[in-house]
Every structure is written in structure tokens, then in C-alpha cells.
Amino acid sequence: MGEALFTGWDFSYIEGSGRCASSLLPWSYGSKAITLMRQCRSLLDMGTGGGEFLSLLQPFPSKVCATEGYAPNVAIAKAKLEPLGVNVAQISDDHHLPFHDEQFDLVLNRHESYAPQEVKRILKTGGIFFTQQVGCLDAQDLNKALHKPVNDAYINWDLKFAVTELQGEGFHIVKAEEAFTTLRFYDIGAVLYYLKAIPWQIPNFSVHDCEEELYVIYKQIKQSGGFDVKQHRFLIEAKVK
Template sequence: MKYDKSFEQLIESHNQPFSGWDFSYVSSTGRIDSEPLSWSYGSKAMSLIKNSSSMLDMGTGGGEYLSMLRPFPQTVYATEAYKPNVPIAKNRLEPLGVKVVEIEDDNRLPFEDNFFDLIINKHESYSNHEIRRIIKDDGTFLTQQVGGSDCHDINDALDLPYNEEFINWNLANAASDLENNGFKILEKHEEFPIQRFFDVGALVYYLKAIPWQAPDFTIEKEKQKLYEIHQLIQEKGYFDVKQHRFFIKAKAI
């Protein structure tokens, strides 16, 4: 099938470098936008950091987000499991006094028992037992997570299966697991904000950056479905999908 020139150009526009956890190529240009949540993870994290003496940022990516949460306490560590991000995070964070540690297994973190009084975690996996081991009694665990039904509208539009690995990941299950591993829940929220794509190239860029959303996705196989989304955007102006976010603040007991 022959596709129009604008569609082909937009598809080609996805072919840009992606490093750390930086979506500015599509977000800062307004090609993707998201409905705000009723809470601010950053504001809550900064308030806790100010009163902390030792903290850990789990899954720091390239350190982009953590670097904006200064001033830091005396002892600050950050973990990252994705190898290409580790040198990026080190270059950005170590001059700020943050020790960046590469990890391979959530169940085996290279820290002593009762080491941190604050652990923050934005959109990163974790082991309940392991974070309880390394956090001090009365320490705080703050996390914002991407829920298991995140952006399923993309999968539906492309006729691709959901990622079953995360399908049951939601606030109820996460809070229950923490309570069963020595934590008291202090705050919790769950919402389903809208994420809006203003062109199909931004959608492809997004899918390439987070391949776990649709592991079987390829441009070649899904090109007709992508063209249908392109036509929808041409008519309506945007393509909306429902995100899934939840937030927990918990105290070690």
C-alpha cells in the first residue's frame, strides 16, 4: 500500500537518539502531553529529602530527575539497572555527591541492613523484602508506579497483546505487599490520566523508548494500523490513551 508523504515523514521522525530517561524530543516540543495527576511526586520527595540524612533513589535513569531534587542530604545513593544509563547517571550525579550503583537484581541490593532513612522510587521495580531490609525503622519509602493497565489503548489500536507480566500491578496489590513486609501505609492514590499524542511519529518514538508496552511491535508489521491512527489524528487532532499511575508513601515499622 502507498502511504501519503506526511505519514512517511512522521514515521521517520522517530529515528532520533534516546538516552537516560529523557522524552524532551517529543514532550518539550508539545508532540505528547499528559493530564496532570492530583499529587506531585516531586514535591513530596523534596519535602522528605530536606529532612533526610541518608537516601536512595531507585532506578535513577540518567539521573535527570534526581538532579533537580537538590539540596541532597549527606549520604545519597542512586541505583540503575539499564547498563547504557549508568555512565550517563554517573556523569550527571557524581559531581553532585551522589554515588551511582549499577544493579542486576532487585532482590540483592549492595547495601547494609538499616542503611537508609529515605528510599524514593519513581516508576522502578522493587523487592518489598529487600527495601525493608535496607531501610531503617521509621524510615520512609516513597514510590510512584506505572500500573499494569497503562496505555492499553495503544495495544488495542495496534491490535497487539497486553504485556501480561504487569497486568495485576495496581495500588491494592502494591499496598498489600508492603503491609505484609513490614510497612505502614501513610498515603496512597491511584488515577488514570489521559496521555495525548499529536502525531503518529511521537507515538512510534514512545513505543521504541519503552518496548515493554508492546514487545511485539514493529513499524513494518503495524504500519497499516499506524496509518489508521495517523488518519484519526488528521481528522480529530490527537490520539488519546489512558495512563495508569499510583502513588504510595509508607513507613517502615
Template structure:
């Protein structure tokens, strides 16, 4: 098989179905591998989930993570803003007693003041003011975020505009939370490496993360994709740096 034939085979991966927040099509085969963080979000949130009387999971995706944190509190809700994920989340979580709320705006959540004593958030945007409103005094907001410098090497390789969230960082998030009335207990920020071992894995990633390269199409970036393909053929992988930060905070 020629190089171009191999490339054409990988391009077909852009048509693969992506649902929920499931990267197993490429991650379980080792086609994408990510460096380890010094913390585990799941291990961090689990003790809070076990002690909570009322819990909200913001940006639950298809409910994949929340459904694995059993037993859940008696009162638990989840939000999701990406329409294709909403039926998946309801199917997975409603049998567990979770109220799944479809949302359109971070600043307008369908919950009462002081409704939850724990709010967890993994890779979901948020309004610090709205989180403060629905969290009980003394309650915990715990989040892991994707920072604005995430995988910017992809943008550089494609000559595409920078990530629209490039100013989103640990410093910015901590400042916003403190200004809103939170006491930050713990804050960490790291840049682990992520490697793509074939261009099809990169295409699948870009389909799942469309905001990385907002104007992306295969035809529009075919020349750059071929360059990445040749780079991988020569070096074995294409490498980018992720941007992750973690915050545990209390409403005061």
C-alpha cells in the same frame, strides 16, 4: 505532501536517539501532552530529601530528577538497571557526591541492612522485601508507579498482547508492602489522559517504552500505525489513559 509522505516523515522519528529519561524531543514541542495528577511526586519527595541523613533513589534514569533536588544529604546513592543510562547517571550525579550502583535484580541490592532512612522510587520496579531490608526502622519508602493498565488503548489499537504488568496496581502494591512490614501512610491512584498529536510522537514513545508492545517493529505494525495516523488526521490526536499510583509508607 501526501498523507503517505507525511506518514513516512513521522516514521523517521523512531530513529531519534532516546537517552536518560528525557522525552523533551516530543514533550517540549507539545507533540505529547499528559493530563495532570492530583499530586506532584517531586513536591511529595522534596521534604523527605531535605530531612534525610541517608537517601537512596531507585531507578534514577540519567539522574535527571535527583540532580534537581539539591541540596542532597551527606550520604546518597542511586540505582539504575538500564545499561545505557548508567554512564549518564554517573556523569550527572557523581560530582554531587552520589554513589551510582548498576543493578541487575530488584531482590539483590548492593547495600547493607538498615542503610537508608529515606528511599525514593519513581517508576521503578522493586522488591518490597529488599526495600524493607535496606531501610532503617521508622524510615520512609515513597514511590510513584506506572500501573499495569497504562496506555492499554495502544495495545488495543495495535491488536497486540496486553502489557505484561497488567496486574500491577495500587491494591497489589499496598498489599505487598503491608505483608512485608510497612505501614502505608498515603495511597492514591489515578488515570490521567495522554494524547499523541502525531504518529511520530507515538513511535518515539514506543521506542522509549519497549515493554508496552513487546514485539513492536515499524514494519510489523505498519498497517496499525497507518490506521492511527489516519485517526489523528481526522480527530487531531490519539488518546490513551495513563495509570499512575502513589504510596508513602514507613518501615515498622
């Protein structure tokens, strides 16, 4: 049940089939992204995955680029996006993006790491950085249920930290919101699929090491109909002065 191949950045195997579901955020990243795109001539989508989300935001402005750091996704993104006129670049370092200074009117970033100073470098004066991020408290209920420590690499990653960091680089914060929602898993296979797709949640996760804890989750799903974890998201729209 948890062995299906995960490709691109597409959770439809468990989300589209109704095996897990998230409660609604108080904002729509996609709707706002489309509005911002209609006002720009050059766009960069950071961490495009397999290009699934970006491809839904058409029509595009005259110049569109995308980056992806996970090598297996690059070919998938190129196959999906390049026929649409998108230039896809593979990157390995957030601090060195393969673009000229002041190249873009808009940089989109959905759940991808970034270096504020490098984002500012490639944005034009008056350009917009629009990002939705996964906060440090995301899905910690999984760590607790499986008796695994929280990944401390992201321990301070929240709205306050990100806003302060961007302001320190000279960005003007136009909009900043934070929200906590619920992700419900309806079968244990969906839990396993999620953990394998998000390896940083529990590094080196192994079914064998967590058999007893997974069985407890399995019994809870059978008894109550689902297993809930808290999600942590925040949204920032920032403008280059």
C-alpha cells in the same frame, strides 16, 4: 520522526517539544519527594535513569546513592550525578541491592521495579519508602489500536496489589492514591518514539508489522488533532515500623 536516540530517561524530545502531553495527576511526586528529603540524612533513588530527575531535587542530604539497572544509562547517570556527590551503583537484581542493612532514611522510587523485602532491609526503623508506579492498565489503548495483546507480565500491578504486598512485609501505609490520566500524541512520530522507549508496552514492536494500524492512528491525528491513551499511575508512602 520516531528515530531520535533515546538516552537516559528523558522524554523531552517529544514532551518538551509539545509533540505529546499528559493531563495532570492529583499529586506531585517531586514536591512530596523534596519535602521528605528535607527530613532525612541518607537517601537512595532507585532506578535513577540518567539522573535527570534526581538532579532536579537538590539540595541533597549528606548521603545520597542511586541505582540503575539499564546498562546504557549507568554512564549517563554517573556523569550527571557523581559530580553532585551521588554514588551511582549498577544493579541487575531487585532482590540484591549493594547496600548494608538499615542504611537509608528514605528510598525514592519513580516508575521502577522493586522487591519489598529488600527495600525494607536497607531502610532504617522509621524510614520511608516513597514510590510512584505505572499501573497495569497504562496505555492499553495503544495495544488495542495496534491489535497487540496486553503484556501479561504486569497484569495485576495496581494500587491494591502493591499495598497488600508492602503490608505483608511489615510496612505501615502512610499514603496511597491511584489516578487515571490522559496522554495525547500530536503526531505519529511521537507514538513511534514512545513505543521504542517503552519496549515492554508492546514487546518486539515493529513498524512493519503494524503499518496498517499505525496509518489508522495517523489519520485519526490528522482528523481530530491527536490520539489519546489512558495512563494509570499510583502513589504510595510507606513507613518501616
